[in-house]
Amino acid sequence: MRACDYFALPGVSSKSLKVWQRNKDVFMKDIKLNFLPPFIEPLLYLVALGFGLGRFVETIDGVPYAKFIAPALISISVMYASFFECSYSSYVRMYYQKTFDAIIATPLTIEDVIAGELLWGATRSVINTTVMIPVIALFGLIDIRYSLLIIPFAFLGGLLFAAIGMCFTAITPNIMSINYPVLLFITPMFLFSGTFFPLNALPEIIQYFAIAFLPLTHIVNVIRSLGYGILELSLLFDLIWIIVVCAILLLLSINMMKKKLIV
């Protein structure tokens, strides 16, 4: 496979929705358990950080601390939901459960399977966001007019992290090794993407690094703006960054998985 083959347009068909449906059916079997984390987690963070730690923090850019971190919590959930779905969970389905092998014996191709997995990963982000928004809105921490726009945006953000997760699934030699990208990429993003303190508190070089290479930075910018109900032109830059990187990584992840699985 030559380098440019990794960015070739894969032959994905609408049959990838069958894979999405399969994953949705499994999710629905344990719906109560699956709905619990996005419901409980923001509450824990809000109480501990927003209302606990927040009492010792002055307002950030004139915004109370709880209100500052509420959109970041949604962003982090967008990241976690799709990244973990398309890394650990996809790996389990691919390697241990042989689900992909079974599906490609039908008219579906491996490209359809991976596309379905990515769509499902993004859907997990949407589900989490949809559960979290009312909870957070109940505390009056987000602008209810614009916050509904967060839901479709969560799909785009979800696709981005789904593709990132899938790229790691394609190169990881075993399931334990997925811990490396979690430790070296996901966790730093959780902390250094303008989530719990503004990016401009960091040295300038790190700020630029975060803007260039940490996708969560852009997700947080967009969701925070929507949460505050203030739309600025600079969001366009974040959106374009997300769309371009997302498109590249989607192609890359499908082609990498194809190379890994089709021998």
Add this chain to the structure above:
Amino acid sequence: MIVAEGLTKYFKDLVAVNGISFTIEEGEMFGFLGPNGAGKTTTMRMIQCVSPVTSGSLKIFDMDSISHPREIKSLMGVVPQENNLDMDFTVYENLMVYSRYFDIPREEAEKKVEELLDFVQLTDKRDTMTESLSGGMKRRLILARALVNQPRLLILDEPTVGLDPQARHMIWDRLRLLKKNGVTVVLTSHYLDEVEKLCDRLVVMDYGRILVEGSPSSVIEEYVGSGIVEAENYPELLECLNRREASYEVIGDLVHIYTNDPQQIAEYLTMKCPISKMSARPATLEDVFLRLTGRRLRE
């Protein structure tokens, strides 16, 4: 139904299938035999359109395996070597979810699934998660799953591996029934009695090549003869056999004498040779297999 010409598969520098050609007719039951690493599973995976052909041509239902994988796969059922049932679902759900991959309308699928559960005798287990099924039940469910799209061609890679005799017989019985209904069946197996019983024609593969092709009886006849006389190995016996130019093989402290007329050989041995023990039996596919592929263990 399947036509392969010069079919070749490389894994990097390793040649797994080395320019094989074969034709499988509609309605036939066709077997692929060979030791581990002979290239059987690779050939099966190319027929299933999940492993790309390196060179040569492979046509299934008159369609090229590279350019029409979706169309070919929609007409084919596959029983893989490894159990890959969806363990997130019950027996019933496994078949329903699988039907969906073939775009089978829901009502039609429900009807077909009931029919298939009955066909493989798993109706009682419909709501069981697949993890709790026994090995035989899993294999039966996989057979049912391979039939949800009413395939014209069924590919089975070691369908009865690890099963008890009851389960094996049940699967054989079902395969015969399918064949009777006009389904073309292609299988690989290490159980040579299975292939001898079931298959109309077979090939023996080794090192990526086809060594022989034909019906089980013709292959046995041609490569070992209809009977085998087993005797204890003495140097004098071998001399005796050499004098008669008999076809034989020494296997440890046994000598296998291949013949079309066991009685004649037996008489000759008792009359002319110093022999203590011997027995005659009909030749089997296993004798052909070992004769062609040797007795050395394979990885």
